[in-house]
Amino acid sequence: MPLLPNNKSFSDSSTVEKLLVHQLLWMLLLRVILYTLILGLSGYLQAGKFNVTVLPPHLLFLFILVIYVASISSGLILLKTNTPLRHFGLKQILLDTLFVSILVYYTGSSNSIFSPIYFFPIIAGGLIMPRLGGLIAAGAATLQFAVVLLLEYYQFFPAFLKVPFYENGQDIFATLNLFAVYGLIFFLTAILSSLFAGRLRKTEDALSDSVRDYDRLSLLYKQIFDDISTGIITTDTKNRITSVNNAAEHITGYSSRDLLHEKFHYFFPNVTFSALGSRHSAEIIRKNNEQTRIGYSYARLQYSQVLNNEKEDDTPAHCENCKVITIQDISEIERMEKQMQQTEKLAAIGQMSAGIAHDFRNPLTAISGSAQVLDSELSQMHSTQSQVNSELVAIILRESNRLSNTVSDFLKFARPEHAEKDWFSFRRCLDEVIEVAEMDSEWPTTMQLELLTDDITDIWADQYQIFTILNHLLQNGLAFVPLGQEQIRIIAKEVQINTHKDVIIITVEDNGPGIAQGREEKIFEPFYTRRVDGTGLGLAIVKQMIEEHGGTIEAGKSFLGGAKFIVTLPLPQEL
Template sequence: MILAALCPHTGSPAANDHLKKQIQWLLFFRVLFLSLMLGISVLLQTKAPSIFLPPLHYLAYFIAGLYVFTILSALMVRIIQCYSRFGYMQITLDTLLVTLLVFSTGGSQSVFTVVYFFPIVMGAFMLFRPGSLLFAALSTLLFGSQLVVEYGGYASRFVQTYPSHLSSFQMLLHYFAIYSLTFFLVAILSSMLSTRLQRTEAELFQTASDYDRLSFLYKQIFDDINTGIITVDADSRVTSFNRAAELITGYRPGEILGRNLSQIFSGLEIPLRDDERRQMTALPRRDGETIPVGYSCARLNAPEDTENGYVFTLQDLSQIKKMEAQVQQAEKMATIGEMAAGIAHELRNPLAAISGAVQLLERETRDESINKRLFDIIMRESDRLDATIRDFLVFSKPVNPEKEWFSVLALAREALETLGQNPDWNSALRLDLEIPSDLNGWGDPQLIRQVLLNLVANSANACRTMENGRILLRAEEQSENAIVLEVIDNGIGIPEDLRERIFEPFFTTRETGTGLGLAIVRQIVHSHGGTISLRDAHPQATLFSVSLPLP
């Protein structure tokens, strides 16, 4: 804060840099201006002496001292931090040097009196109005002081042959008034010019900054937009080529710029009249592949005295075409699925009739008859086909869960009780529950029950050859956002190469399996916004983990 008060330009890098450059120009013009003036005066004086000049060796000393002082000042510019204070000091010393020069060359009669304008003008351009008025006042004070010295006859004490022409006080006032008014007039005019120049420079800087910002924004939009843009001149030569066009065509800008558009992309045509409709064409890429693109062409309305051109906007339609084909395929598969579901539903009625007729025939057949075994095969395969159709119908229907809060423990016990009533259930299989009594889940209870039935039945099948088969049904609240259900068995496990396929429809490793149980499980879990995963629990064991989100 204190440094900023003592040095106004401290803390403003742009102002400091600007003032530093002006100080460097001040040092340059000081040497150039005074050297030329003194040099020309000396040359003219040697041919026809007409003005008072001190001896040449004094002038040589003056110029040498001026050079040394300027060199030292230039070195100091690199290390100082307060350029405004340094500028005041330099211009003050310039004013003193001019006073010494004027006094040494005749005082009131010196031809170098106009050199006072130099520090005044430099003060205006470097320090604006306060600087110009300050150095106008300082110049007036110093010039008036040497007029008093000259009027009093004290100048001859310093220069014996001093040409004094101030013989009256009226003449002294005349010189003082004329030059002082001139100094302040120059100060006011130069400060006005410097202020206007400063304002113009600020506006120009702001305009240049706005232009640079707009240019950068245009370049960013031109390069980052995902629509290909190609501009051509009136002769169809490519003038610009953005990054999206490079990705679409495979060509680099250096390979395209300046070339005729029709020679590279014959499918892109300039319309005979203004037509804003988007057109399609097959565009050859650099790698030889031909892709479908949509494009439009518009005229570039350039300023006067400038040739008009055209702008092409391109869009790669390859992905859109693939998506259209996928949608068509999906619609086709959906139609086939509806037909398959209808056929499966219609098959259940004749299948039920066949099963019923076989049961009646079986009652009238003796146990030792060979037909008994045939009837058993028909019944078994009919039941298997009925189970497959039932699962297929469940899988083909959209799952719209009706969610509500339910007790996880009560639902697990209900599922295990249902499985225990199945005649094919292995009663020697051990079932354990590790579920907190106060754990509640959020979902459709009937659908979650179906998930538990299928997972436990799948684990029971894996343990059918185990002597001490065990299934653990575990649940816990993983966080405030989800609960996790785990079904763990110590069965034969699932081979690594089959794990990615077990959730695929109709994939099964059992002869009597439908291959839809785990597919239905995944469908139900995903409809609840959850996830299901499979991993090893321990050697020769499998763990299914189901995560269900909470509201």
């Protein structure tokens, strides 16, 4: 019969209660089995010529029927009601001692062959309630047996029972001796059963702790095995897959049901086990026929496995070719590595180009200066040839200036300057941008320029870079507006995004053809341009400077019909 463990062996009281109910049901079943055997034994003794006292058949069947009814009723009460389990168990133990006492009394008292049945409730009590159950049962058995001996001593027997008057019924010393011997045996049995139960309880506690620790480690292993981002696959001596984790399923696209017990190289044909522990890469075909690259490594898996052979028992053998393989999807990593290498190449080219562009400046300055002097001298001449030469010099000056602007833009993009932020007047900066633009000979006299900047006064930014940003956006709009119907609108306002963040939003829009759908992000890439005389660096420089300020720029459709650029610049937060 299993023991009742203490609270240390179980996590909650419900488990203890379920185990105690199970033990009590076993005790009721053993009671029924025991007295059924007694019924059979009594019938056998009655049929033979044995000098023993047994109950008459009708009383014996009545006694067994009472035990059956009591056991079944107790089982139903135990299962259907919320009776206190320990009190219920104690009552059943006392009831068992009473059944034994009745049986002993009606089968010869001190000479009854059924006196050893007293040990059943004593041992059961010691096992179910290790500390007090056995002692309570022993005390109840001793007192009830004393009553039986007293009834025998005073020769008080039922009329239907034909029993002789035994010698110990007439001798008080024999009766006391019998009582002392049985009482001592009862209590010794109770103590031994309690000690035995205690030992078993400690053993069960230790076993429960070991099982719980093993289950905890098993759960931890399974959780680590399933949650780790690296795919893990194990194989046996025949190179068949024995286990896979969730990451391996995700990388390959196959479920564990597809992979388990299959040949490893059926799914990984390009994986070779040449150098132990080193990192390799290979291509695999996922379940959806998509090709991907994995990085993998493997190690020997040292453990003993049971191999079925022709011997009578299964013998453990060493797994020589078992492996554990780790895999990772490196397709994205390789793509990023290639992108990083490309970026490094572009950076090197950018540095070299910036140096070359810087060296272009001095010759361009000399060419432009010489052309200006030559143009001044030719302007004093009035011949036809001098006019032709003057036009050629004008071309030199125009192209030199354009080339100089291209070099300047390239240097700004290749060597971005750190934003030196300070408070300054946004409207004054905008007026300077417009003033410089209007001084250009190409500024149209029909331009309709709308400025809506009354909501803000000062702005926290680098004034030089903001000047450059506004100038590029203005020149970009000017390049696409229709001739004679030029419209450009500039709006600036301060917006509070939330209680802790304020931003300046600057909008520049025109009535040109606008930006083709799907090109809203591409126009900010370097060297992308639709202008014949453009370098493709203006908007790239604008985006670079705005990101240096921690802001953003977006392109979209204007209500005027053309392009719209929305610049968002953060303001410093108040502490």
